[in-house]
Amino acid sequence: MxxxxxxxxxxxxxxxxxxxxxxxxxxxxxxxxxxxxxxxxxxxxxxxxxGEALAVALDISKAFDKIMCHYFWVVCDGIGDVVFALDLVVQLRTGYLEQGLMVYDSKKLAKHYIYSRAFLLDITALAPLDLLQLKIGTNPLIRFPRFLKVYRAVNCYYIVESRTVYPNFWRVINLIHILLILAHWFGCFYFLLSEAEGFQGDWAYPHRPGDYATLTRKYLGSLYWSTLTLTTIGDLPTPETNAE
Known part of the structure; x- marks a missing residue:
């Protein structure tokens, strides 16, 4: 057709x-x-x-790349929200020990979860603050409450450590994971601070046309800065403002 x-x-x-x-x-x-x-x-x-010729090049593919990237993150956010919502349902049916015995009663399981601190964190993490973006525009920081679900990662760490036959290996893996995620977070914070400062000064990210303006270079450059900062190696420029 x-x-x-x-x-x-x-x-x-x-x-x-x-x-x-x-x-x-x-x-x-x-x-x-x-x-x-x-x-x-x-x-x-x-x-x-x-004796001369002038040409104007329009990078249409780059424009479409940004649009597709935007939709990609929207889809990822939607999938994450669905997973968080399904996790609520699973937690309502998760058993717990009462006086050394496993509880299987559905009503008791739901009541135990609803009156727990985990339920408050899960509900807060799913707060539909994304709707504010319809008024103020795209702002990924609005999804910050999703970060409250990090407590589940901590619980997972202790559960796996108590059940694995290689606890020392698991501790090493967990340490590497913590270092990588801290480097990621500090790198993101560094770029946000540089953007707030207008990319001015030697300390801020060198935001200039060319390779430094690509998304890959922005992330890798910020990750490199955070790695040097966390490991206290390398000669980094001195901060010039109070925020820096």
């Missing part, structure tokens, strides 16, 4: 000369190679007549 509509639409546009003669993409017997030949010809003529 889509191909049929596309063919009929192109035929109509071609027969009625509604397409520009310089439209090369997605047309039969034309290609972007033809466009490059034509553009090269124009540049050659300009150089012969005026």
């Amino acid at each position: 889509e191909r049929t509509v596309n063919n009929r639409l192109l035929t109509y546009l071609e027969d009625n000369d509604l397409l520009s003669d310089r439209q090369y993409g997605f047309r039969q017997r034309r290609s972007t190679g033809n466009l490059l030949v034509y553009a090269t010809h124009l540049w050659g003529e300009a150089l012969e007549k005026y």
Whole structure:
């Protein structure tokens, strides 16, 4: 169906000369190679007549890349919220020990969870603050309450340590995990602070056109700074403001 509509639409546009003669993409017997030949010809003529040629390049792919990246994070946030909501349901059915005996009664399980501190943390973590972005625009920091679920990671650490046959190996893995996540958090905080300071000074992230403006370089540069700070190695610039 889509191909049929596309063919009929192109035929109509071609027969009625509604397409520009310089439209090369997605047309039969034309290609972007033809466009490059034509553009090269124009540049050659300009150089012969005026001695110079000016060209403006529009990076359309980068614009679409940002849009797709935005939707990617929205999808990730949605999946995370669904997982957190399902975790609430699981916790309502999670057994606990009472006087050394495992409790299986559904009502007691739900009541035990609802009156616990974990329930308050889970409900607070799921606070729908994302709706504020409809008023103030995109702001990932609004999702900060989700961080309250970190207590589950601590519980998981102790549970695994008490059951594994390699507790020392697990402690090493956990230490590496803590160092990596701290480096990530400090790197993010460093970039946010640099952005708030307007990327001014030697201490802030060197935000300038080129490779330093890419998302990958921003993250790796900030992660590198946080690693040097946490490990106290390297000669870092001296902070220049109170915030820094």
